[in-house]
Structures are given as structure tokens and as C-alpha cells.
Amino acid sequence: MAALRLLCSRLGLRARAGLSGGARGRPAAPGGCACSLATSARLRVQLYSDPAEAVKDIADGATVLVGGFGLCGIPENLIGALLKTRVKGLTVVSNTVGVEDHGLGLLLRTRQIRRIVCSFVGGNPLCERQFLAGELELELTPQGTLAERIRAGGAGVPAFYTRTGYGTLVQEGGAPIRYHDDGHPAVTSKPREVRELGGRHFLLEEAITADFALVKGWQADRAGNVIFRKSARNFNEPMCKAADTTVVEVEEIVDVGSFPPEDIHVPSIYVDRLIKGKHYEKRIERLTVREEEEEKPRDDTRTRIIKRAALEFEDGMYANLGIGIPVLASNFISPDITVHLHSENGVLGLGPFPLKEEVDADLINAGKQTVTVIRGASFFASDESFAMVRGGHLHLTMLGAMQVSKYGDLANWMIPGKKVNGMGGAMDLVSSPKTKVVVTMEHSTKAKEHKIVDKCTLPLTGKQCVNRIITEKAVFDVDKMKGLTLIELWEGLTVDDIKKCTGCAFTVSPNLRPMQQIAA
Missing domain, CATH: 3.40.1080.10 (Glutaconate Coenzyme A-transferase)
Structure with missing residues (x-):
């Protein structure tokens, strides 16, 4: 009988005699547990039919x-x-x-x-x-x-x-x-x-x-080994x-041995209970698609910012683009270069938004929009994703802001008592000195209040973390000791115009030039 037990454990089977009951001396699972139908191969993971x-x-x-x-x-x-x-x-x-x-x-x-x-x-x-x-x-x-x-x-x-x-x-x-x-x-x-x-x-x-x-997985075997799907x-x-x-x-439970061991994402040692879900709506929070024929970009404020921001991309770069204006800059990446776009939810190699027939509820970006991936992309868990971020493995992060100070302090996550978005991954994205931080935003609020200021009055996302500011009117480089330097100016505007709409002093580069734009 001992030999039979050993053989069964190796083959992922259960002997006909003496091997029923809970794992490690635990009692059998409650009534809804399918342990009365079949326990896991290791006699530990309990299979349920009723959530x-x-x-x-x-x-x-x-x-x-x-x-x-x-x-x-x-x-x-x-x-x-x-x-x-x-x-x-x-x-x-x-x-x-x-x-x-x-x-x-x-x-x-x-x-x-x-x-x-x-x-x-x-x-x-x-x-x-x-x-x-x-x-x-x-x-x-x-x-x-x-x-x-x-x-x-x-x-x-x-x-x-x-x-x-x-x-x-x-x-x-x-x-x-x-x-x-x-x-x-x-x-x-x-x-x-x-x-x-x-x-x-x-x-x-x-x-x-x-x-x-x-936890939600895609597939699991009866031993409790789990595989996830995409993002x-x-x-x-x-x-x-x-x-x-x-x-x-999970969506599917398969026999033990159905997965190659090297393909398992979470081994059974971490799983106690397993159930096959009966119904999945898989609702998409932000369905985002592209048309076969892309519309010609409008010549508006946001597009002006986006087309300048796209000049920050370099061939072979690993970059993270925040929600809103930053992510739209990916539409203007030159076809002559390759940029590996990273998403905090566990994607490296983001592609364009999908066509309607390509939409996949299991594939989104950090803004919860439906996306695609390029050839050579990879998926991973969130803790792995932020190891890339905090470890300085990204070359560029681009994000929006409510306020930026002249020394590069950034505020973009809450207005106390009024607006509670949360910081998401922004605090992590600006935490590594190895990563260039570019802020893309409109120069002033809708109420014509300054967004580039001496000192941020809103709670900070990061201290002295911004390297460059791009607005529809100007581009500034940020020095953490010396402050702002105006390096580009939109055609038709003067330095005095920028001073009037900027809430802090700045120096003007001796090489001040017209604001650049990537070709559409």
C-alpha cells in the first residue's frame, strides 16, 4: 500500500483506498466543495462547485x-x-x-x-x-x-x-x-x-x-497550479x-500534467481553494478602438503638445506613458524607430489601440483601455512591473500634472477634500533618478490659473523629479538647483507672453528656438 501511495502521488492520481479526506490531516471540505467528487492530486487544494x-x-x-x-x-x-x-x-x-x-x-x-x-x-x-x-x-x-x-x-x-x-x-x-x-x-x-x-x-x-x-486565473489544473492570461x-x-x-x-480546470511545468505562473503551494467560475461578464471599463483609416489629427492644443512630446522618443527606448495626453504621443512614434512601451499593469511592448474585431478584455493598458501588443511583447505581474520602474530600467516616463514647481516638484494626484483620484503608479514612476521624467500638460488651468509655479500648493507626487515640461506654449528644462530654463517657444508667442502665464521666474536659453513638432 505504501508503494501504491508513492506511485499515485507521482502520477497525480488517487489510490482507491485510504487516500480520501483533507490535506495534512484537515477534515474534508464543506458541502459545496467538490472534494466529495475529487480532491487535488496533492490532497491539499480543495475544489468547489459553489462560490x-x-x-x-x-x-x-x-x-x-x-x-x-x-x-x-x-x-x-x-x-x-x-x-x-x-x-x-x-x-x-x-x-x-x-x-x-x-x-x-x-x-x-x-x-x-x-x-x-x-x-x-x-x-x-x-x-x-x-x-x-x-x-x-x-x-x-x-x-x-x-x-x-x-x-x-x-x-x-x-x-x-x-x-x-x-x-x-x-x-x-x-x-x-x-x-x-x-x-x-x-x-x-x-x-x-x-x-x-x-x-x-x-x-x-x-x-x-x-x-x-x-484571485482570478485563466486555467488551473486539479493540483492547483495556475496560469493567467495576458494582462x-x-x-x-x-x-x-x-x-x-x-x-x-478560473475559466477552466484541467487534468494534472496538462501544463508544461515551466509554463505555470503560480504553483499549487500558494493555492488553497479552486473553483471554476460559471459566468464571466468580463466587462471592459474603457473600450478604445481605432479605425481602419485613421482620422487626420486635428491642429489643436492637445495635438500640439503630443506632437512635440513625440520628439522625446529614441530608438530602442523603454518608456512609460501616463493616462491622457502622454499615451496619445505613441500615435506619433516615428516608423523609423522602435520604442518599447511599458504599462504598470504588467505589459512590455504595447501596440496601437485594437480594431473592433481585435478587442480583448484580458488585454488593457494602465488607463484600462483596450490595446494590442507588438511582436516580442511580454506579460508579467504587477510586482515585476514595478521592479522595472523603481529599478531605473525605463529610460523615459511621460505623465500629466496639476502643478509643477520651478525646481521640478510634481503634483498630480489629489485635491484635498474635493478630488480623490489616487496616485496610481505615478509616485513610483518618478522615483528613480535614472529615468527621465517629462511632464506634458496645458500651460494653465481652464480658469487661467498657473500650473507652473514657485511652489506646489497641492499634495506632491514627487520632489525634484521633473526633467522637462512640455505645454502648448513652451518647453522648459528643469534644473533641481537653478530652476527653469525656457528652451522652445511656440511660433507667434514672445518671452513676455510666457512670463505672463507662468507662475514663477525662469531663465531664457541663449539657444531659444521655435517649438519643434514631429511630422504627422
Whole structure:
């Protein structure tokens, strides 16, 4: 019998006698568990047929990791199951918070969530309203820091130092986490410990672990080995490793041995419960397509900025483009060069927006838009993505701004008490001195207020991190000690015109030239 046990374990089979029951002496799974039908090959991963049974022991007040990026790769069936169990007082850790009527937005509507730890709220006005009304605690965390805190939790690393967030509210503390109903902060973030290493300052971030992780995979075998599809890997992969109990829902469960071992993304050791989802809406948050015949670009303010920004690209460059104006600059990359576009959600080698028939819900960019990839592209998890960012492996990052100071301080993530977007990955993207940071934005606000200022009055995204500013009127180089130098000027404008619409002093380059534009 011992020999039979050994043979069965190697072949991924179950002996007919003496091998039933739970793993490691645990009792068999509850009624909805398909363990009564078949346990995993290792007698550890429990297979469920009912998602509500898979999560019914998540208790009030539990901490739950929820995978996905926007709506891409979210565990739809498990979220729906939580609605049925009516569990309350949850602390949810997730990169984003879905939309009002899908994903985590459904749990917000039923007020089952007490606290959210995330990097970005934009796209869910309900979350913003509940937070500003004092009905919800919201801890905003830089996206790369969030991914690394989860990775560290799964690796047994209690804390780590990072450059991300130094000189901002993340380091200084005081960011609102919960408001009184009169609009005054009731709970604020605590300051981080700072340490100087190698002449630079880093702040201490603590790891995140949870009671449960709810994860969406593409395929799994009955042993619990999991494979993700395209950009749906995102936060799902690191979250598998950071919870006491990891519940994975997939679109297909296959026999043990169906995957080549080298193709497995998450090995079974990290998976406790497995279920095949019965229904997937796979809603697309920002459906974005291109036409067979592209429209001729308009000669407007945004296009002027974009066509100048495109001149920042160089052959062979690895670059990250932020939401809005920056990402549109990719439309003007010269066909004579190759630029490898990186996306925080785990893509390297972004291509153009898809044609209508090419749309894939599992393939989005960091702005949650549908995209394609170029030949030679790769997919990876969010913690890997931000290792590329913080490690200085990107040559260029281009992003928008609410304000930029004359010494390169950047503010682009919140207006306290009014607008709560979240910082997303921006704080990480500007944290490495090896990466050139270019801001593309309109020169002034719609109310004609200055956006280029002596000192930022909004909470900072990064301190002394911007290298160049491109607007529809001018281009400035930024020196972290000397301030701004005007290097290009739009045709028809004078230096005096720029002084009137700029909220700080600047020097003028002796080689001042007309503002350049890439050929359409």
C-alpha cells in the first residue's frame, strides 16, 4: 500500500483506498466543495462547485486581498458570492475599486466594506462620495509600493525601504483616511520612518498580509497550479502568496500534467481553494478602438503638445506613458524607430489601440483601455512591473500634472477634500533618478490659473523629479538647483507672453528656438 501511495502521488492520481479526506490531516471540505467528487492530486487544494461555499467562512471584519486591475482580471464569481454571504466590515486590499455597478462597487453599494487600501479611485464616484462623506476609510498607497507590500507579505519580509513617496504625504503623514461628516479629517496617515542609504532617502513600508485572497486565473489544473492570461495577471499573482487562505476562480480546470511545468505562473503551494467560475461578464471599463483609416489629427492644443512630446522618443527606448495626453504621443512614434512601451499593469511592448474585431478584455493598458501588443511583447505581474520602474530600467516616463514647481516638484494626484483620484503608479514612476521624467500638460488651468509655479500648493507626487515640461506654449528644462530654463517657444508667442502665464521666474536659453513638432 505504501508503494501504491508513492506511485499515485507521482502520477497525480488517487489510490482507491485510504487516500480520501483533507490535506495534512484537515477534515474534508464543506458541502459545496467538490472534494466529495475529487480532491487535488496533492490532497491539499480543495475544489468547489459553489462560490458561496468557497467564501462562506470569511468573517465580518476580515481582511481580503482582491485581484484585478480596474475590471480586468477581477474574481467576478467570488465577489458575487460575498454579496450573498452578506459579510460586513471588510478591509479590502485591491489596486482599484471597480466601478459603481460592477466589481468591488457592488460591495460598496451594499456597505459591506469598511476600509479600502488601494492606489486609485478614479472610475468609481461612489467610492469617492462615501469617502468624502465619512462613510468609508480609504488608505491610498502608491501602486508599486502596494504591489511590493503584498509581495513582501507573501515572502515573509515584514518591511522594506523604498524611494517611492519620499517628500510627499506618504512619507510625511497627514493624508486623510477617514473624514468626519462635517468634512474634517478624522483619521490621517502616519509618518514613515526615513533612512539615508547611499546618499539618498528612503522610507520604510510594512508588508501586507490578509486572511483571504480572492484571485482570478485563466486555467488551473486539479493540483492547483495556475496560469493567467495576458494582462489579467496584474495583482492576482502576488496576492496568491500573501493570504492565510487563497481562493482562485478560473475559466477552466484541467487534468494534472496538462501544463508544461515551466509554463505555470503560480504553483499549487500558494493555492488553497479552486473553483471554476460559471459566468464571466468580463466587462471592459474603457473600450478604445481605432479605425481602419485613421482620422487626420486635428491642429489643436492637445495635438500640439503630443506632437512635440513625440520628439522625446529614441530608438530602442523603454518608456512609460501616463493616462491622457502622454499615451496619445505613441500615435506619433516615428516608423523609423522602435520604442518599447511599458504599462504598470504588467505589459512590455504595447501596440496601437485594437480594431473592433481585435478587442480583448484580458488585454488593457494602465488607463484600462483596450490595446494590442507588438511582436516580442511580454506579460508579467504587477510586482515585476514595478521592479522595472523603481529599478531605473525605463529610460523615459511621460505623465500629466496639476502643478509643477520651478525646481521640478510634481503634483498630480489629489485635491484635498474635493478630488480623490489616487496616485496610481505615478509616485513610483518618478522615483528613480535614472529615468527621465517629462511632464506634458496645458500651460494653465481652464480658469487661467498657473500650473507652473514657485511652489506646489497641492499634495506632491514627487520632489525634484521633473526633467522637462512640455505645454502648448513652451518647453522648459528643469534644473533641481537653478530652476527653469525656457528652451522652445511656440511660433507667434514672445518671452513676455510666457512670463505672463507662468507662475514663477525662469531663465531664457541663449539657444531659444521655435517649438519643434514631429511630422504627422
